Amino acid sequence: MGLSRALARAGVDVHVITLEFPGAKGYEEVDGVKVYRVRVEIGNPNFLTWVFIFNHFMEKQVGMLLQSGCSFDIIHVHDWLTTPAGIALRHIMDRRLVLTMHSTEIGRSTTLDNPDAYTKDSIEWWGTYEASAVIAVSSSLRWEIINHFKVPEWKVYALPNGIDLDRFKVNIDRNSVRMKWGIPLDAPLIVALGRLTSQKGFQHLIPAFAKILHKYPNARLIIIGDGWMRGELESIAWSLGVRDKVIFTGFIGDREVVEILKSGDVMVIPSVYEPFGITALEGMAAGIPVVVSSVGGLREIVEHEKDGVWVYPANPDSIAWGIDRVLSDPGFANYIRRNAFNKVASKYSWDSIARETIKIYRRVLGEGV
């Protein structure tokens, strides 16, 4: 929604079609963005079939809008999940399609060794073929798309995600936050945030944390988020004898996320595959020093030793080194924290990303810029 809001601020008439969610309205206007939450009336246990079903209901929603007199210049879809609807609508409406890719199946799964992965990969290729422009959220992903799908270079743009800095302009009481989560007030606090999936690399962070405890026995690790890997991660923490010092928050509200980030001493993003790395931006905006795996988009967002620290992916020794690099030198921690905040404020605002997105829209419409 950050991009949609910024596009609306820039004068674009934005209609967002998304899936229903309990408690959310079927239609509402949010900061100038018209949001339609589609009710998917039928389902199917098979995942891919479900995807095609909800795409159909999204197409139906757009069909109703067209019947009511709405008209659109651009169809902008994100990832393969909504690509089928985007392609259908592009042909029905005879309009240009823009596809933003946040990752690829080949990157997420590393192999295409099952029918579902191969199908997703094929739909991704189909999207890149049909789209007039493909937006990749980092330069590394742009090259991945060009090389893997054999897309002409001129068609693929690298344009990062942005961040809403206002989310982080809150005053917090660090001690209260720590007491709420049972964290000693003087404990070095390591924060991690993200979906609990193998791609995010938390299985390497917990062993790194066990090493850190040798030097900082009072340290705590708080992992914000949930996902299918939670049980396995808890087992790793138990097996290493550190479960009592690792806090799993599960899904929590946005305000609580910001509170924890602002109360922490170092944030670690240990991903093994990360085409962009929005969590790094969140940490940088919150003013917590970040330690990131030197992969994909994280390498592009963070400059080593200037506004963060790079560590080797899937390497607990290296991750522990990165954490200690920050915890052991408060002057360095302050230096990278300040630089990181300035970078996020100048380079990753949604308004500047929206301006670049509009340039791409104009190019595909043949308007020139």
Next chain:
Amino acid sequence: MNHPNEITVLTTLNNIGAIRPEKAISFSNLLASLRVREDVLRSIVEKLVNQNYIEAVDKNGEKYYYLTSKGILIALSTYS
């Protein structure tokens, strides 16, 4: 979430659209969709209810299940 089949139950409920009380699915239909042993599914469902990932409603004396907001987020976390 220790057993992979818990995720299967959550994603199945999501994919069949059981995300609100009126779209809840009976235990017997869920069993037919998943093709697992009844006792295994029953223990998974009980655990997911206790963890507030799914909720049960009574319809004609039978329990029907649907995903909570928290359960939907878990299911969707496997997809991106």
